Amino acid sequence: MTAALHRPRDLGAVLDLLAGTDDPMVFGGGTAVQILLKQGVLAATDLVDIAAVPGLADLVATPGGLRAGTMVTLRRMETDPLVHDRAPLLAQVYGRVANPRVRNTASVGGNIAHGDYRLDPPTALLVLDARVELSSAAGVRHVPIREFFTGFQETAVGRGELVTALDVPTQPRGGAAFSKLSSLAANDWPVASAAVLVTAADDVTREIRIGLGALAPTPVYVAVTVAATGSDDDAVDAALAAVEPLIDPLPDVRGGVGHKRRLGRVAVADAVRAAWTDTPRDIPREPREEASDDHRLPFRRLRRRR
Amino acid sequence: MTIDSRSAVSAGVADRGSAAFEGRAVGESWGRVAARSKVRGELQHAADEALRPCLDVVVTRSTRPHAEILGVDAARAKAVDGVVDVVTGADLHALLGDAIFTGPAFADQPCLAVGKVRYVGEPVAAVIARGRAAARAGAEEVAVDYRELDPVHDVDAAVRGAPFVHDELRPSVVFGDLAHLRGIRDTNVNYEYVLRHGDPVEPPPGSVTVSDEFWCPPTHHVPIELPFTAAWRDGDRLEILSTTQTPSYVRQSVADLLGLPLASVRVRTAPLGGSFGAKMYDRLEPLAAALAWTRRTAVRIAVSREEAFLLTTRHGAAVTGSMTADADGNIVAADADVRYDTGAYADVGPRITAKSGMVASGPYRIAQAHVRSRCVYTNKPSAGPFRGFGVPQVTWSHESLVDELARARGEDPAAFRRRNLLREGDVSVVGTPMHSADFVGCLDAVTAALDWESPLERPTGRYRRGRGVAVGIKAVLTPTISNAVLQLNQDGSATLLISTVDMGQGSDTIMAQIAAEPLCLPEGAVRVVAADTDVTPYDTITAGSRSTYHSGNAVRRAAEAMRDKLIEIAAARFGVAATDVKITGDGLVSTQTQQKASIPELLHAHFGARGTTLTTEADFRTTWQPYDKRTGRSPQVTEHWFAGAAAAQLTVDTATGRVHVEHLAIAGDVGRAINPALVEQQLTGAAIMGVGHALFDQLVFDEGQIVNGTLLDYQLPSIHDVPDRITPIVVENPHRTGPYGAKGVGETTIIPLAPAIANAVRDAIGIRFTRLPLTSERILDALAAQEEPS
Numbered sequence A: 001m002t003a004a005l006h007r008p009r010d011l012g013a014v015l016d017l018l019a020g021t022d023d024p025m026v027f028g029g030g031t032a033v034q035i036l037l038k039q040g041v042l043a044a045t046d047l048v049d050i051a052a053v054p055g056l057a058d059l060v061a062t063p064g065g066l067r068a069g070t071m072v073t074l075r076r077m078e079t080d081p082l083v084h085d086r087a088p089l090l091a092q093v094y095g096r097v098a099n100p101r102v103r104n105t106a107s108v109g110g111n112i113a114h115g116d117y118r119l120d121p122p123t124a125l126l127v128l129d130a131r132v133e134l135s136s137a138a139g140v141r142h143v144p145i146r147e148f149f150t151g152f153q154e155t156a157v158g159r160g161e162l163v164t165a166l167d168v169p170t171q172p173r174g175g176a177a178f179s180k181l182s183s184l185a186a187n188d189w190p191v192a193s194a195a196v197l198v199t200a201a202d203d204v205t206r207e208i209r210i211g212l213g214a215l216a217p218t219p220v221y222v223a224v225t226v227a228a229t230g231s232d233d234d235a236v237d238a239a240l241a242a243v244e245p246l247i248d249p250l251p252d253v254r255g256g257v258g259h260k261r262r263l264g265r266v267a268v269a270d271a272v273r274a275a276w277t278d279t280p281r282d283i284p285r286e287p288r289e290e291a292s293d294d295h296r297l298p299f300r301r302l303r304r305r306r
Numbered sequence B: 001m002t003i004d005s006r007s008a009v010s011a012g013v014a015d016r017g018s019a020a021f022e023g024r025a026v027g028e029s030w031g032r033v034a035a036r037s038k039v040r041g042e043l044q045h046a047a048d049e050a051l052r053p054c055l056d057v058v059v060t061r062s063t064r065p066h067a068e069i070l071g072v073d074a075a076r077a078k079a080v081d082g083v084v085d086v087v088t089g090a091d092l093h094a095l096l097g098d099a100i101f102t103g104p105a106f107a108d109q110p111c112l113a114v115g116k117v118r119y120v121g122e123p124v125a126a127v128i129a130r131g132r133a134a135a136r137a138g139a140e141e142v143a144v145d146y147r148e149l150d151p152v153h154d155v156d157a158a159v160r161g162a163p164f165v166h167d168e169l170r171p172s173v174v175f176g177d178l179a180h181l182r183g184i185r186d187t188n189v190n191y192e193y194v195l196r197h198g199d200p201v202e203p204p205p206g207s208v209t210v211s212d213e214f215w216c217p218p219t220h221h222v223p224i225e226l227p228f229t230a231a232w233r234d235g236d237r238l239e240i241l242s243t244t245q246t247p248s249y250v251r252q253s254v255a256d257l258l259g260l261p262l263a264s265v266r267v268r269t270a271p272l273g274g275s276f277g278a279k280m281y282d283r284l285e286p287l288a289a290a291l292a293w294t295r296r297t298a299v300r301i302a303v304s305r306e307e308a309f310l311l312t313t314r315h316g317a318a319v320t321g322s323m324t325a326d327a328d329g330n331i332v333a334a335d336a337d338v339r340y341d342t343g344a345y346a347d348v349g350p351r352i353t354a355k356s357g358m359v360a361s362g363p364y365r366i367a368q369a370h371v372r373s374r375c376v377y378t379n380k381p382s383a384g385p386f387r388g389f390g391v392p393q394v395t396w397s398h399e400s401l402v403d404e405l406a407r408a409r410g411e412d413p414a415a416f417r418r419r420n421l422l423r424e425g426d427v428s429v430v431g432t433p434m435h436s437a438d439f440v441g442c443l444d445a446v447t448a449a450l451d452w453e454s455p456l457e458r459p460t461g462r463y464r465r466g467r468g469v470a471v472g473i474k475a476v477l478t479p480t481i482s483n484a485v486l487q488l489n490q491d492g493s494a495t496l497l498i499s500t501v502d503m504g505q506g507s508d509t510i511m512a513q514i515a516a517e518p519l520c521l522p523e524g525a526v527r528v529v530a531a532d533t534d535v536t537p538y539d540t541i542t543a544g545s546r547s548t549y550h551s552g553n554a555v556r557r558a559a560e561a562m563r564d565k566l567i568e569i570a571a572a573r574f575g576v577a578a579t580d581v582k583i584t585g586d587g588l589v590s591t592q593t594q595q596k597a598s599i600p601e602l603l604h605a606h607f608g609a610r611g612t613t614l615t616t617e618a619d620f621r622t623t624w625q626p627y628d629k630r631t632g633r634s635p636q637v638t639e640h641w642f643a644g645a646a647a648a649q650l651t652v653d654t655a656t657g658r659v660h661v662e663h664l665a666i667a668g669d670v671g672r673a674i675n676p677a678l679v680e681q682q683l684t685g686a687a688i689m690g691v692g693h694a695l696f697d698q699l700v701f702d703e704g705q706i707v708n709g710t711l712l713d714y715q716l717p718s719i720h721d722v723p724d725r726i727t728p729i730v731v732e733n734p735h736r737t738g739p740y741g742a743k744g745v746g747e748t749t750i751i752p753l754a755p756a757i758a759n760a761v762r763d764a765i766g767i768r769f770t771r772l773p774l775t776s777e778r779i780l781d782a783l784a785a786q787e788e789p790s
Ligand SMILES: Cc1cc2nc3c(=O)[nH]c(=O)nc-3n(C[C@H](O)[C@H](O)[C@H](O)COP(=O)(O)OP(=O)(O)OC[C@H]3O[C@@H](n4cnc5c(N)ncnc54)[C@H](O)[C@@H]3O)c2cc1C
Pocket: A025, A026, A027, A028, A029, A030, A031, A032, A033, A034, A070, A096, A097, A098, A099, A102, A105, A106, A107, A108, A109, A110, A111, A112, A113, A114, A118, A119, A120, A121, A157, A161, A162, A163, A164, A188, A189, A190
């Protein structure tokens, strides 16, 4: 039951370990792995701690958005001006994960690789159409986040593969909102969450993109179009109709299927209404120009709204 | 969150330098002892102590709720690297006989199952190994062969009859009042308390009766510090270091188990990191003691968080209750049938059944009351003491009923309570008079804090607002015994030896204040020694809010005896009569000759040496009159009463079912606040714990198995669940025999908390909830049912 701990110092060594050991497991921030260790249910033979590998914690602007190395912490995603600028919805959602202690330790790659259906960040990554970079001894491949969550606690990460980065396109103009509902203590895992982005589909239509968390065995993505002239009620109705067949909750101590379904509808309705209301009448359709550093707001002013 | 504290928290000794010390200790908010080291993580808890090398013990736990043990195969476990030995209940039974069945009321619980398991998680075999990992690996390899028996999970099914959790009842030999239960077979009811006050009559014309079925689920204490016990043999003595609130009890229990004189058993504690009743009576100690003694080795048992959930719980309780008010709005009758689910072992359940049964109709003047309170075995982990000692469960019933009764009469729930509450000198339904229990003062204080008389803004949309109130009554554990030994050191500092355990409630701080008061010693001068049965004298238990009054009285007496000794010494030195000598912050003074001597001068001269000590000791005992077996009544059933009230203003989100508490006001009559800041913290802490019990805190079972017994799933109030505003109010009606008038406060506000919240929810959405907790699912289900056309 004890696993060997490796602390490789370069990516090549990591990939060799992932390819060459019996049953390896990546140790990212360790917030999930530590729980398995403590409960004595860790099956792996080898733990590969990737904290010492250079470059994996880089967060940089890219021509179309931003790129976060796997070891960038959730807290940095929540607070970094670059994320606030390019993908404010993403910053907001990272800021709602767990508590500051977890966010200061957990990594963006570990978060998605964890594969839990209740995770918050995937909801935003889904609506933003992020891309996951996977590396292995065989090379690098990219998987759209919308194809990443393959089943209950299953992801597209294959044997010998490491999540090395997330590429997130700049958030399109429009309204955005995140709603997270827990049914018991306020800081508990959610029983329903929804990230919503309203953007221009064409001159007369808007696209409502919805990422759902905790409402099915995997995070779920769906989009629906609504006439730009529609009311917020129209938007909510369309969104609810779209999510209805996708909501497939797992009953547990936090509530039965019916309850979670009910809260799922509230989370979607709240987020869609807020995002729709937040959407300007005329959404400029051209992509935003890259913000230069002096346009960025100083860090302190970027505290998430409560 | 805001806390409307009326007492500023003391800045500590440093800030006192400037102002002249007046010699006052009681009533001051002295800084909490060890607060700094707690915040910095420097305080040494039991498991942090450097001990002699110990073998680790991990137990193999039952996977069946009810089964015969056909065999235990330890061969594979013994083959695990590092495993030294595997011990079963049968092994210990062969060595120690029936002494391995222990418990505070019934001797029914073995430290390792003998012949039969009675709950999922019961220890079946102990694996002793070098290191915890090896012990854990070994414990997984122990194979147990079971023959399953029918289990009983539901408390009412258990009352009705078979299957029976125990073949026969085994009351502890210590208690005469339980002797009649010995050997009784074919029942799961191990104790029954009945209260009969007044004769049942037909309700007078114009009266209103309300009745309902109530349920409080089992909950867990979740102290931050996990339970820990180490034990080793030192020649023919046994030493134990344990996380316990009851070191004196543990010494007796272990001495009985091993047949040792009390002097051969030493039980030591370290500061506890919270407990709330979780670390009392027989927890890990009997097993550690039995293994260390019989294997002649040193062992330690450090349980995991998940195991801690299995060690003890709060009793789930069902109450069938009713209340009647006459046409004038006086409560004329109350009825309660209470069933406490004590799980597989009685623990202190029978005591809880009686103590809580006697207050099941609430703190009201009632002409006729009938209570039947039963303690019932089921195949679940054993339930034991929990902050409130069973009283919150019956308060849930009577405070919901009183509220409905007021509403049925179209009356304000606060005004209705005010008319019916017991006053000073009133005799309660149990036959004992009220003193220093100002229910009306507490009710008035919390309602005033909420501005109860002014109209409430009631939005009609998604969010609904409501206000609710509740009061609570509890009797202090009686009879009990406390002792104190005080050593005044030559330099004017003092060392206080008591077996009261500081677990966060602040006893080390307030006992120092009580000792300092008669001697005019300054903050920081009195050190309280951690309980150590080789050193500190007997104390019944640190629980049930009894320490301030009982240990406090012993400490006060010891300190007053010390003052008298000093005065005698000073009188001889000054050549004046003792009546002429006063003690002040500066030392001893003759009012006649103005001669002065500081304590250091006086003791130095008296003994002719530095570093000497002057010792006094005192005890304090309370007595009761056992209740009448037929009526359950007694003119002195308790030494004193606790009185408290809570009022809540909250909103209900009718879309999500979430309750948001905007303002919570809580009050307790503490007699006299020894340390107002610590009293407010106790009032507040108990209230926040109560918010959890009201809204989501519960142990969930499936076929006898706990399904949420990890902190990933078990729900506790987080900082975001704390009310926006909390107003703790200290009500002071000095108790005639309390130390400086003081009584305890640790449980007072948890008692009325859940009904105060539920009554506010009732006010907000018009729905009465009878089952705790009020989860968002229950609230939405009820709202949906309300909307259905009937
Ligand atoms: C108390 C608590 C509350 C929480 N509440 C929330 C919440 O409200 N919302 C929410 O979204 N999440 C919540 N979480 C989950 C948290 O977000 C995850 O634990 C965290 O994001 C995992 O990241 P990590 O870097 O610590 O992963 P690790 O623990 O290091 O790893 C998690 C898994 O991913 C694998 N892994 C790690 N890095 C890689 C990589 N680069 N490539 C491939 N596989 C990898 C590991 O092998 C492991 O299987 C909570 C966690 C805790 C402990």
